[in-house]
Amino acid sequence: MKTLNQPIYLLIIIFIVAACSGKEASKSETESSVKAPDVDIHTAVISDNMEAVKQHIAAGSDLNVRDPFGGSSPLISAAVFGKTEMAKVLIDAGVDLNFQNSDGSTALHTAAFFCRPEIVQLLLEKKVDRTIKNKYGATAYDNVALPFAQMKDAYDMMGNVLGPMGLKLDYAYIEKTRPEIAEMLK
Numbered sequence: 001m002k003t004l005n006q007p008i009y010l011l012i013i014i015f016i017v018a019a020c021s022g023k024e025a026s027k028s029e030t031e032s033s034v035k036a037p038d039v040d041i042h043t044a045v046i047s048d049n050m051e052a053v054k055q056h057i058a059a060g061s062d063l064n065v066r067d068p069f070g071g072s073s074p075l076i077s078a079a080v081f082g083k084t085e086m087a088k089v090l091i092d093a094g095v096d097l098n099f100q101n102s103d104g105s106t107a108l109h110t111a112a113f114f115c116r117p118e119i120v121q122l123l124l125e126k127k128v129d130r131t132i133k134n135k136y137g138a139t140a141y142d143n144v145a146l147p148f149a150q151m152k153d154a155y156d157m158m159g160n161v162l163g164p165m166g167l168k169l170d171y172a173y174i175e176k177t178r179p180e181i182a183e184m185l186k
Contacts, residue, residue: 034058042067045077045086046165053089063095071102072110079110081167084118087111097128104134112140112185114158114169115177120184130185141185148175 036059037044037052044052053074057063064073072080075095078087087107091097100106108128111119120140124130133139152171159169 034060036061041065041074042072042077045074045083045090046081048083048086050085050089053086057089057093063090063093064099066101073099073101073107075099075107076101076105076110079107079116079119080114080162081165082114082116082119084116084122087119088122091122091126097123097126098132100132100134103136104132106132106134106140108132108140108185109134109138109143112181113143113154115144115174115181117177117181117184120181124184139185141182144178144182144185148178151178 034055037055039047039049039052041053041056041061041063042065043049044056063075066073067077073095075087075090075097076099078084078090097108098106105113106128108120108123108130109132110116111123130140133142148171155169155171155174159167
């Protein structure tokens with residue numbers, strides 16, 4: 001009987017270990033046979049890639065995963081960029097409605113500040129906690145209670161930071177809508 005030389009023996013062991021670890025990973029991935037897409041969920045939300053978001057949901061991805069910049073959830077990202085349908089799908093999938101980002105803001109804070117009345121309404125219908133204060137001591141209502149002129153610098157800053165990612169701010173619309181959002185949140 002011929003003996004195996006050492007390199008072949010090592011190669012066989014490597015293949016067996018790889019095969020075993022591959023089976024282990026597939027069990028822990030998800031109980032579903034759906035695989036998460038290559039695009040991360042925040043990018044999918046911001047780029048309006050509904051198919052990828054639904055694939056993340058079906059694959060059991062963490063729907064409350066923090067983005068690396070401000071610690072926002074995908075729902076908060078949807079609120080920032082005015083992605084109402086994305087927000088609805090995420091809400092229906094059971095995301096944490098009261099998730100707070102790095103500055104303590106929730107999707108309601110964000111939807112109010114960026115004047116996304118449809119998203120504010122979706123959140124209110126789901127009984128989101130409107131009393132949560134961010135790290136600046138502000139509720140979602142507080143984010144829109146002051147006149148636009150007093151908040152313009154904050155909008156300018158957010159526009160500068162998030163503009164390259166596709167955020168478009170219509171100041172006339174925001175100025176008109178802030179009081180309407182404040183009424184919704186009273």
